[in-house]
Amino acid sequence: MARRPTARRFWSRSTAWTAALAVTLLFLSACTGSGTSPPTGQPGGSPEQGGPGQPTVAGRIDGLQLPWSTVYLPDGTAVISERDTALLRTVSGGQLGTLGKMPGVVPGGEGGLLGLALSPHFATDRYLYAYFTAATDNRIARMRLEERAGRLELGPPVPVFTGIPKAGTHNGGRIRFGPDGFLYVGTGDSRRPEQPQDRTALGGKILRLTAEGRPAPGNPFGENPVYSLGHRNVQGLAWDSAGRLWASEFGPDVNDELNLIVPGGNYGWPDVTGAPHRAGFLDAKVVWPSTAESSPSGLEIVGNTAYLGALRGQRLWAVPLNGESAGAPVSYFTGEYGRIRNVSKAPGGRLWLLTNDQNPDFVLILNLPG
Structure with missing residues (x-):
């Protein structure tokens, strides 16, 4: 039986200027190698204090290897990507199966078979989209x-968008179709510091594409796939009930971020991180000064709460949202299930978490508070 999770409140942009000074000091200490400072903010936290309610464990499905992303077919079947094996796994009726292996994947470091997305018109076109690391990009x-004879079969992949820079780390990889029907893509800077501030480069961006891979109409820079810039490594994309886009992003040694994304917005990397109130850049709505507490990958929004999976932090973060503002995060399951790569809402309203590096990994299924 799972140990009762603990909750913890954290630091957000709405904290006063004294907290901003504390973040600056944390940044300086990290740069000088003096170790990780404790987080600012008040311990504790409860739904009565404005935090979200506590999720509870409903079950788990074992037998995965470095799973990265999950989508759900209309019949409720889950399709899960495995980064290094390049396998597409299925879960149906609680049973784990294999759909097939994605050809052309060249795994290495943080690269491999990454994000998945279902076409908004899947019932008629049957398209599954995948973001992956190939030989050159x-x-x-x-x-x-x-579906043939009651069995799912994987057709040959057809590239729709290429040329996103690759590296051993910072490959981004999250893809999701938005409420507008266009495909949004989180990319990493691939350790090329000149990319995120360059509107003509694909690294360190959120892209907005048509289903065929062309720049979506209405993009902020004309016939350009770039939707927002100044990112370091975006691995979480989700929309709130009003259609606003939020993204989770890894900081360097400090300042992991939850950002509210606006068209053409510049989020500062590599010039700034976090919420420094620097002219020309947009501040993060939530900042985790210590990346050991977070390193957020997958992101899902349910109701008025953003849920983020933490890799180094080995926990689930829940952030209450109020319009364009974000409240103080609360953490659950700290250290209980290892690194959390992805968070997704399954049919029926449950939350599915994907673990990484548990040998084998698993799906953790959560009931959300009513």
């Missing part, structure tokens, strides 16, 4: 999922 391909 990161790219997006789509393939048909056909």
